Amino acid sequence: MLFNSLEYLFFLPVVFTLYWLLRKQLKAQNFFILAVSYFFYGCWDWRFLSLIIISSLTDFLVGMRLGKTENSGEAKALLMLSLAVNLGFLLVFKYFNFFIDSFVDLVSVIGMKPSISTLSIVLPVGISFYTFQTLSYTIDVYRKKLEPSKDIVNFFAYVAFFPQLVAGPIERASNLLPQFDRLRDFDFAQARDGMRQILWGLFKKVVIADNCALYVDAIFAGHESLNGLILLLGAVLFAFQIYCDFSGYSDIAIGTASLLGFKLMQNFSTPYFARDIAEFWRRWHISLSTWFRDYLYIPLGGSRVGQALQIRNIFAIFLVSGFWHGANFTFIIWGLIHSLLYLPQMLMKTNRKFLGVVAEGKMFPSAYEVFRMLLTFVVVTVAWVFFRSDSVGESFTYLLRMCSFSEAGFGEVLSELMLNANLLKLVALYILFMLVVEWFNRGKKHGLYLMPSNIVFRFGFYLMLCLLILEYFFGKTSFIYFQF
Amino acid sequence: MKQFIIRTLGFALLLCVLLVLLRSSVPFHWGEGGVDAKFKYFLEHQEDYNTVAIGSSRLNRGLIPRIFDNKTGKTSTFNLSWAAVYHLESEYLLDRLVQEADGIENVIFLVQYPRKIAKRNFHSIRSKYLMDRSRLGFALDFFKKEPKQIYRHVVSYIENKLCIGEVFQIAKYHWKTNPYEVKRDGFYTWVPDRKEVVLERIKSTMGEDVVLKGKKFKTRNMVYGPISEQNKVYYDHLLDLNKKLAEKGIETYFVHLPNQPPHEYLSELNNVYMGDGVKFPEYFLGEFHIDQAHLNEKGARLFSRRLGTLVGRMMVAKAKEREQPNKEEAPEIIDSLQLRDDDAQYLEPVLDFEELEKEEQPF
Numbered sequence: 001m002l003f004n005s006l007e008y009l010f011f012l013p014v015v016f017t018l019y020w021l022l023r024k025q026l027k028a029q030n031f032f033i034l035a036v037s038y039f040f041y042g043c044w045d046w047r048f049l050s051l052i053i054i055s056s057l058t059d060f061l062v063g064m065r066l067g068k069t070e071n072s073g074e075a076k077a078l079l080m081l082s083l084a085v086n087l088g089f090l091l092v093f094k095y096f097n098f099f100i101d102s103f104v105d106l107v108s109v110i111g112m113k114p115s116i117s118t119l120s121i122v123l124p125v126g127i128s129f130y131t132f133q134t135l136s137y138t139i140d141v142y143r144k145k146l147e148p149s150k151d152i153v154n155f156f157a158y159v160a161f162f163p164q165l166v167a168g169p170i171e172r173a174s175n176l177l178p179q180f181d182r183l184r185d186f187d188f189a190q191a192r193d194g195m196r197q198i199l200w201g202l203f204k205k206v207v208i209a210d211n212c213a214l215y216v217d218a219i220f221a222g223h224e225s226l227n228g229l230i231l232l233l234g235a236v237l238f239a240f241q242i243y244c245d246f247s248g249y250s251d252i253a254i255g256t257a258s259l260l261g262f263k264l265m266q267n268f269s270t271p272y273f274a275r276d277i278a279e280f281w282r283r284w285h286i287s288l289s290t291w292f293r294d295y296l297y298i299p300l301g302g303s304r305v306g307q308a309l310q311i312r313n314i315f316a317i318f319l320v321s322g323f324w325h326g327a328n329f330t331f332i333i334w335g336l337i338h339s340l341l342y343l344p345q346m347l348m349k350t351n352r353k354f355l356g357v358v359a360e361g362k363m364f365p366s367a368y369e370v371f372r373m374l375l376t377f378v379v380v381t382v383a384w385v386f387f388r389s390d391s392v393g394e395s396f397t398y399l400l401r402m403c404s405f406s407e408a409g410f411g412e413v414l415s416e417l418m419l420n421a422n423l424l425k426l427v428a429l430y431i432l433f434m435l436v437v438e439w440f441n442r443g444k445k446h447g448l449y450l451m452p453s454n455i456v457f458r459f460g461f462y463l464m465l466c467l468l469i470l471e472y473f474f475g476k477t478s479f480i481y482f483q484f
Numbered sequence: 485m486k487q488f489i490i491r492t493l494g495f496a497l498l499l500c501v502l503l504v505l506l507r508s509s510v511p512f513h514w515g516e517g518g519v520d521a522k523f524k525y526f527l528e529h530q531e532d533y534n535t536v537a538i539g540s541s542r543l544n545r546g547l548i549p550r551i552f553d554n555k556t557g558k559t560s561t562f563n564l565s566w567a568a569v570y571h572l573e574s575e576y577l578l579d580r581l582v583q584e585a586d587g588i589e590n591v592i593f594l595v596q597y598p599r600k601i602a603k604r605n606f607h608s609i610r611s612k613y614l615m616d617r618s619r620l621g622f623a624l625d626f627f628k629k630e631p632k633q634i635y636r637h638v639v640s641y642i643e644n645k646l647c648i649g650e651v652f653q654i655a656k657y658h659w660k661t662n663p664y665e666v667k668r669d670g671f672y673t674w675v676p677d678r679k680e681v682v683l684e685r686i687k688s689t690m691g692e693d694v695v696l697k698g699k700k701f702k703t704r705n706m707v708y709g710p711i712s713e714q715n716k717v718y719y720d721h722l723l724d725l726n727k728k729l730a731e732k733g734i735e736t737y738f739v740h741l742p743n744q745p746p747h748e749y750l751s752e753l754n755n756v757y758m759g760d761g762v763k764f765p766e767y768f769l770g771e772f773h774i775d776q777a778h779l780n781e782k783g784a785r786l787f788s789r790r791l792g793t794l795v796g797r798m799m800v801a802k803a804k805e806r807e808q809p810n811k812e813e814a815p816e817i818i819d820s821l822q823l824r825d826d827d828a829q830y831l832e833p834v835l836d837f838e839e840l841e842k843e844e845q846p847f
């Protein structure tokens with residue numbers, strides 16, 4: 001079930017009502033969350049629920065045992081077991097074919113032709129998210145930073161918590177699990193804020209990301225014959241598509257959790273207002289970057305090691321992060337580009353130069369800040385080309401062609417691609433609107449965190465967002481009469 | 485929590501009111517430009533007509549009102565048919581039309597087996613603007629063994645009620661002029677720029693040299709088999725429709741296309757069977773068609789004459805039944821299904837053929 005589906009519009013109020021009818025009955029409430037979370041996931045494919053259950057059970061039992069054992073050897077073995085199960089699933093379901101293909105490509109270079117066939121494996125939705133979430137629990141318990149959970153329902157509900165099950169934020173056990181252990185009270189302000197965040201998330205996902213996708217898909221598919229200007233447009237639109245898609249989904253997840261009395265971590269914090277790459281990474285997919293920081297970068301020594309190791313650590317974190325996004329060299333190159341952009345800042349110790357919010361306390365940024373934001377956006381956008389392309393070769397072709405020029409007009413090219421020029425103008429307007437709204441809420445939890453107190457303005461604003469969301473909810477389809 | 489629920493429901497209510505107001509700002513026929521233009525025209529000139537024809541492009545291109553009226557001698561017909569107006573849409577439009585228009589005495593209703601909402605058309609305005617409770621009820625009954633269709637119809641209904649994906653279209657409806665022109669009692673017209681598009685599409689999908697003769701085409705039109713549970717739902721629905729219209733004093737003539745003979749289950753309807761394709765070979769001759777399903781101007785004349793004759797005879801019979809003998813003779817009909825020499829008269833143009841071609845270019 002998708003957040004931006006009609007089913008979810010019915011699912012959420014029903015869950016909300018039944019959930020709060022069970023208030024003051026913690027066990028029943030948690031069991032209810034577990035049941036609806038499995039239902040939510042099962043709507044996609046119930047067979048893959050088995051993976052979540054195995055993952056959850058393994059980590060629950062490992063956690064229990066880790067809590068009891070004093071033997072460091074046994075503890076390490078238990079940790080390895082958890083890593084093997086969780087990363088094993090990830091390896092098989094997400095990376096198996098990639099490794100086979102890469103191996104075949106590699107040996108074919110030296111003239112061998114191995115006949116290893118790939119498997120037709122369906123990638124289970126959200127596997128990268130819940131695997132990391134449950135791993136964080138085991139690692140924290142292993143490190144004695146967290147008491148093992150004693151309640152199997154609470155733990156299972158923590159792993160499968162439906163708002164963030166399929167696309168994050170990747171919650172730490174230390175933040176989310178204790179929330180399952182205590183009675184949750186309805187908080188008006190939190191619920192209202194949750195509703196606003198859902199609304200804003202839907203706006204970004206449905207109105208901006210889905211509309212950008214129409215242009216991005218067509219432009220990337222036909223990039224070999226398109227001119228530089230239109231390819232630039234494709235890259236910029238993809239930058240907004242991926243931001244609005246991902247952050248929109250996170251907003252809906254966090255907002256939904258707020259309605260149920262849970263507090264999830266912030267996942268995006270206006271990353272396109274970042275003034276350098278380091279700041280960008282403090283604002284983009286925060287739950288993942290902090291996960292890698294805590295469970296990969298710091299264990300590798302972080303920045304408290306020699307320069308060579310520091311460089312290795314930076315490459316490691318960005319390459320793994322790239323690979324986490326997908327089993328393709330394009331993601332690895334994307335990670336590599338970011339590591340190369342980040343590295344000079346780290347070596348010159350300027351990576352923590354911009355810790356605060358841009359133009360704090362001011363209405364508008366300075367020209368210098370605008371320049372830095374634009375520059376960061378440009379390099380991030382170039383890197384996105386690798387993220388979006390199907391192959392590394394395609395990315396390079398795309399970037400090279402981006403520098404080409406042709407006399408074909410914008411409108412002409414759009415009509416050749418059967419794209420609507422009027423909708424593009426509207427999309428540009430929506431993006432501008434989103435940037436303005438987020439500018440006034442930069443540094444806040446989400447785009448609608450601060451709203452004017454005037455009730456008429458506020459409700460008018462919400463109504464306008466609702467109308468726009470309804471307009472694009474299922475995308476734009478034209479009736480095709482083709483049944484002679 | 486109470487405060488939260490009240491506020492949320494209040495907001496939802498406000499939104500619903502806004503959507504209902506928005507939705508009610510457009511007439512019932514707003515969903516398709518051509519349909520809209522025809523219905524608008526008809527409603528503005530309804531006093532000129534006592535008969536309407538509703539159906540898909542087959543009727544749109546097949547029924548020339550003036551020829552039809554000439555043969556019945558009793559009707560003044562407006563052809564409200566339009567491309568892809570299939571059963572649900574026809575029925576919706578008719579249902580709403582008779583609520584708004586006075587003076588409709590006869591309806592020529594093209595019998596078409598209900599169609600599924602194809603994936604490519606799901607969420608399009610055309611698939612949903614007609615989805616009211618009545619249409620949904622029928623669709624759920626008819627497609628009860630097809631979960632995907634149930635889902636698509638329910639979603640289309642909800643989309644329509646909540647104006648999902650319709651807001652801009654509604655705004656555009658108010659701001660933009662409809663490019664379609666209505667001419668000649670609603671008989672098929674091309675908007676010049678669209679004509680090329682459609683011509684191109686037909687060429688690209690069927691080739692320029694369409695061979696209409698042969699088994700393939702005849703088989704294509706073999707729709708009715710033995711009465712199945714699903715057919716029964718549909719037939720019952722047609723019977724209900726007939727009854728509903730009869731209660732309003734409207735006589736409905738159900739037109740069955742060649743090779744789609746009316747099932748005996750429908751015998752209480754005014755069935756106008758347009759002939760057996762095998763015995764009426766002219767329906768399958770290339771010279772009367774523009775493609776596998778649609779008649780050309782010449783074919784349309786033949787069709788309109790035959791339909792007019794059959795309907796006219798039924799009207800006379802009806803009048804006799806009501807003991808109101810009509811002074812006029814019933815239109816002469818060729819009862820034999822064989823093509824006879826005197827059928828040639830049906831090929832004579834009623835209107836000046838050259839004049840017609842000047843007026844609008846047939847295919």
